[in-house]
Amino acid sequence: MKKSISIYYITLFVIMICLPVLFFSIFGSHFDTFNYENRELAPKPVLTAGTINDFPGAFESWFNDHLPFRNQLLELNGHIDYDLLHSSAADEVIIGKEGWLFYRGYQVGSEDSTGDYMGTNLFTDEELETIKNNLEKANEELMERGCRFIVYIAPNKERIYSEYMPDAFGAPAENCRKNQLMAYLRENTWMPIIDAEEDIRAFREEHPETQIYFKYDTHWNELGAYVGALSLNRVMGHDMLPADEIHIEDPGEGNFDLARLLHLGNYLNHDHTYIPIGYTYNPIYTESNDLHTEYRFTNPEGTGDDRKVLMIGDSFSSFLSPFVAFHYNNMYDCFYYDYSREILEREQPDIVVYECVERYLGNMLTFSLDGNIGVTDAQPAGAQ
Numbered sequence: 001m002k003k004s005i006s007i008y009y010i011t012l013f014v015i016m017i018c019l020p021v022l023f024f025s026i027f028g029s030h031f032d033t034f035n036y037e038n039r040e041l042a043p044k045p046v047l048t049a050g051t052i053n054d055f056p057g058a059f060e061s062w063f064n065d066h067l068p069f070r071n072q073l074l075e076l077n078g079h080i081d082y083d084l085l086h087s088s089a090a091d092e093v094i095i096g097k098e099g100w101l102f103y104r105g106y107q108v109g110s111e112d113s114t115g116d117y118m119g120t121n122l123f124t125d126e127e128l129e130t131i132k133n134n135l136e137k138a139n140e141e142l143m144e145r146g147c148r149f150i151v152y153i154a155p156n157k158e159r160i161y162s163e164y165m166p167d168a169f170g171a172p173a174e175n176c177r178k179n180q181l182m183a184y185l186r187e188n189t190w191m192p193i194i195d196a197e198e199d200i201r202a203f204r205e206e207h208p209e210t211q212i213y214f215k216y217d218t219h220w221n222e223l224g225a226y227v228g229a230l231s232l233n234r235v236m237g238h239d240m241l242p243a244d245e246i247h248i249e250d251p252g253e254g255n256f257d258l259a260r261l262l263h264l265g266n267y268l269n270h271d272h273t274y275i276p277i278g279y280t281y282n283p284i285y286t287e288s289n290d291l292h293t294e295y296r297f298t299n300p301e302g303t304g305d306d307r308k309v310l311m312i313g314d315s316f317s318s319f320l321s322p323f324v325a326f327h328y329n330n331m332y333d334c335f336y337y338d339y340s341r342e343i344l345e346r347e348q349p350d351i352v353v354y355e356c357v358e359r360y361l362g363n364m365l366t367f368s369l370d371g372n373i374g375v376t377d378a379q380p381a382g383a384q
Contacts, residue, residue: 082262090261100164101258101268102157103218103359110362117158117165119173128184131364138354138369139191148351151185152232153178154220154316155197156358157213160204178358192235196228203227203243211272217256223248223274225319232320236351238305238327240279247277280326292318293335297325304329310347312339312373313355320355336363340371 045051045058082088088095094102094114105113115121123131139149155178158165162172178195185193200220203212212224220228227243251273259268282304287296295318309331311321321333332347344352356363363374 082264082268089263093258093261094166096164096166098164099215099268100161101216101256101262102165103258105359111359113156113158113359114169116156116177116358116361117162117169117172119176121177122175122180123177123184127365128181131181131367132185132188134364134367135185135191135354136189138352138367139189141369142352147349150192150194150232150235150351150353152194152313152320152353152355153182153196153361154228154320154355154357155195155200157218157220159197159358160200160213177361181361181364194231194235196231199227199230200224207244211274214254214256214273215271216259216268217254217271218258219316220319221272221274222319223276225316226276226279226323229320229323232324232353233327236309236324236327236353240323243276246279249275249277251275276323279323282326284322284326286322286325293338295321295333297321297328297331297333299329302329307350308332308347309351309353310334310344310349311353311355312336313353314357314360316357317355324353336360336373339373341369344369 042058042061045055047055051058082095082099092104094104096102103113105111105115112121135149135151142149158169159172159176159178165172178197182193182195185191200212203210210223211221212227213220223243226240226246230240230243233240253270254273255265256268256271259265262268282299283301285298285300287298288294304326305328307328309324309328311317311324311331311333312335313320313333314335317333317335321331325331325333332343332349334343354367360374367373
């Protein structure tokens, strides 16, 4: 009798394990299996004499990444953590006040958004000197080419919307990496160094209810990028209409990187996405590569500034560049990990803008017109 019961339970256990797999193999095409994780899923390993030692770990990674109903289980766990426990299911994401999400970092090399916020990751004197030398070397070469060089720094979301950060993090540190670097460069170089935070804060003070960074994403929205472009265009010799004098549309939904990291991209998808309309008097034609890491802007009527612009930046530049490009007949924007000297030689720009968001300031330690910027860093997982 006991043996029969044991067999019964063993059989039931096997059925319970196999049934979901069998069901998913038949009906899996009707379920959401899209990869929302901003990374490549583990490939199915092949067992050979040369891979036998690594096969168990590789198979486990593949199995975990392709588990039946994986997206549904991860989303359920995300709902429990976010809605019930008010905690984060991802180490990279901080749950702030009123449901705001903030980026802790850790995905790309040495980035450390909380260290930026709290002032715990300051540059050493040697690192500051290295950054200055890298930028000055680039500036000297570009000057010899008759080209202007501009450095532009965008602030982290945590610094701009600090009121929604958890109390445990306190107020944003005044003595932080960005402010430290800005002060050092402004004191020790004469090249243009732009801190977009100044215009961003001025706009927030005048329009406290208008959201210019996404609630569920690391980036500024298009209106935030427009405000951020004001100072850059001033330095480049062009005026823009004040942000409160242009028409703004708000579709109210999107696909947000921090929400995806929590496996809640299909749930936390409503936010202010303010899009500026009618800000340009020049027609602009835009092309991009498949990954949206390189953009070509052209004015087919040739009614803009004839100087050619090259922008080297991170994902913030993809929001920023259209609000610079409309002044020019030809502009090219590429992410730093796609940039190479070949692009510089091909474009032959009159102006080079190096855009860098606060959390990637460490990339300046390896900045060079030869490329390989931030070579120790992986490609940013949340680029878009």
